[in-house]
Amino acid sequence: GAGVSQTPSNKVTEKGKYVELRCDPISGHTALYWYRQSLGQGPEFLIYFQGTGAADDSGLPNDRFFAVRPEGSVSTLKIQRTERGDSAVYLCASSLLWLAGGPYNEQFFGPGTRLTVL
Amino acid sequence: AQTVTQSQPEMSVQEAETVTLSCTYDTSESDYYLFWYKQPPSRQMILVIRQEAYKQQNATENRFSVNFQKAAKSFSLKISDSQLGDAAMYFCAYRFQGANAGGTSYGKLTFGQGTILTVHP
Numbered sequence: 001g002a003g004v005s006q007t008p009s010n011k012v013t014e015k016g017k018y019v020e021l022r023c024d025p026i027s028g029h030t031a032l033y034w035y036r037q038s039l040g041q042g043p044e045f046l047i048y049f050q051g052t053g054a055a056d057d058s059g060l061p062n063d064r065f066f067a068v069r070p071e072g073s074v075s076t077l078k079i080q081r082t083e084r085g086d087s088a089v090y091l092c093a094s095s096l097l098w099l100a101g102g103p104y105n106e107q108f109f110g111p112g113t114r115l116t117v118l
Numbered sequence: 119a120q121t122v123t124q125s126q127p128e129m130s131v132q133e134a135e136t137v138t139l140s141c142t143y144d145t146s147e148s149d150y151y152l153f154w155y156k157q158p159p160s161r162q163m164i165l166v167i168r169q170e171a172y173k174q175q176n177a178t179e180n181r182f183s184v185n186f187q188k189a190a191k192s193f194s195l196k197i198s199d200s201q202l203g204d205a206a207m208y209f210c211a212y213r214f215q216g217a218n219a220g221g222t223s224y225g226k227l228t229f230g231q232g233t234i235l236t237v238h239p
Binding site: 031040045091093111112 | 122124151160161162163164165168209211213215225226227228229230231232
């Protein structure tokens with residue numbers, strides 16, 4: 001597809017379970033970002049990748065959260081031992097180049113995954 | 119750390135009228151971008167308009183324009199001739215445009231809390 005895709009669209013899980021959220025960026029985009037959006041709030045930065053490496057993971061709330069991007073395209077956000085406070089929409093975005101300025105750094109967002117922890 | 123504040127949780131406008139959404143931000147940097155994003159109920163975040171901090175001229179995109187006051191750290195969005203399709207949550211966002219010591223760009227966006235815009239027919 002032409003845009004950023006995220007799967008699943010919705011995920012309901014029980015407290016204590018493990019979940020994986022997937023992001024497929026726009027083909028050729030080297031930078032990938034994860035954000036978390038709680039109900040009625042703006043998105044908050046979690047982590048961003050340049051290629052395969054995490055260039056900035058300062059937004060991950062604790063060690064239960066982990067993300068990978070092994071081949072520099074698809075990324076997976078992994079949450080262990082989920083808590084009710086993890087319930088939110090998880091947004092993924094990608095951009096063409098992370099080093100250049102201007103429009104090349106424009107982030108294109110996916111539709112998000114709504115995670116509900118019961 | 120940078121912060122972005124939207125003090126209007128909700129705004130409403132009549133179709134064809136003009137509405138202005140407010141945003142203030144705080145940063146010690148001089149090289150940055152500011153954005154307005156629209157998020158309809160589908161959750162898809164859509165870029166409405168961007169402003170480079172070094173440009174004095176206010177950005178304009180069709181019916182959307184900004185009033186960028188760098189000294190006051192204010193960045194408001196004006197929507198002219200409002201349409202029913204403009205109804206959505208609007209977010210103001212900031213991005214540092216510089217690079218760290220390693221030469222990589224800080225790409226992350228810092229968002230405000232959002233303003234829900236209702237358009238009445």
